[in-house]
Amino acid sequence: MATYKKRGNKIRKPKLNNDDYLSDVEFDGESSTQEIFDSLDETASKSEEWVEKNQKIIYTVLGLLLFSLLAYLAYGKFISGPKEIKAADQLAFSKTAFTAAESAVAKKDSLYNVALNGVDNQFGLLKISEKYSGTKAGNMANHMAGMAYLKMDKYENAIKYLNKFSSTDAVLGPTVKGKIGDAFADINQLDDAYDYYKQALNLQNNSLTTPLYLFKAANTAMEIGKFDEALKMFQRIKNSYPKSEEAKSIGVYINRAKYASR
Numbered sequence: 001m002a003t004y005k006k007r008g009n010k011i012r013k014p015k016l017n018n019d020d021y022l023s024d025v026e027f028d029g030e031s032s033t034q035e036i037f038d039s040l041d042e043t044a045s046k047s048e049e050w051v052e053k054n055q056k057i058i059y060t061v062l063g064l065l066l067f068s069l070l071a072y073l074a075y076g077k078f079i080s081g082p083k084e085i086k087a088a089d090q091l092a093f094s095k096t097a098f099t100a101a102e103s104a105v106a107k108k109d110s111l112y113n114v115a116l117n118g119v120d121n122q123f124g125l126l127k128i129s130e131k132y133s134g135t136k137a138g139n140m141a142n143h144m145a146g147m148a149y150l151k152m153d154k155y156e157n158a159i160k161y162l163n164k165f166s167s168t169d170a171v172l173g174p175t176v177k178g179k180i181g182d183a184f185a186d187i188n189q190l191d192d193a194y195d196y197y198k199q200a201l202n203l204q205n206n207s208l209t210t211p212l213y214l215f216k217a218a219n220t221a222m223e224i225g226k227f228d229e230a231l232k233m234f235q236r237i238k239n240s241y242p243k244s245e246e247a248k249s250i251g252v253y254i255n256r257a258k259y260a261s262r
Helices: 018-053 055-103 108-117 125-131 136-151 155-164 172-186 190-203 209-223 227-240 250-260
Strands: none
Touching: 055 108, 055 125, 055 136, 108 125, 108 136, 125 136, 136 155, 136 172, 155 172, 172 190, 172 209, 190 209, 209 227, 209 250, 227 250
């Protein structure tokens, strides 16, 4: 006689098709998803309301930006560009006179005066500096005017015009600061000279101007009693620029600063 195992009372769940399964799984997330969409709709609605409320301000700001851009482009094309050309044309005469003065053996001051003040209808450096301020030619006029006054021993004017000049050139920039230092040194304003020598050596780091103005700054520091600072500068020349002209006898200056600082 056959024996059968007794089945338990466990209830078997009916099989679900794919649609029923997805519906069952996603049901709990429907409310969260709807809340997100509701939040996005609310945010979008508030943004639209803000835009509608402030559209006059928005249009005004955009209009000003567009106007500024067009004004900038028009200035470059119709004002700045032609002004640069006129300034360069005017500078040509003064530059020729300045170059002649630089190479002349006699009557240097007369040639420098021609370069500075011009003749007849030709503008000099001073007029170009004033009339074409902000142009490249005007900036270069400041440099040449300052150098002309320096060569003529008119140090206050040299300082005035060299201070108007600006340059990012690795050599010219520091050199001009150093020339201002020289002008102050020549009128015995050693504290000012020291400050400009430091500006010159810190403006750019190169093997030509940096050791030169380190040396000048250190010697000026010795004269105004800043012996420790002078010693540091002399030692920097020795350590960082051993091949420079200023390093040739630097040991003597180092010892001098050491004895003075005791």
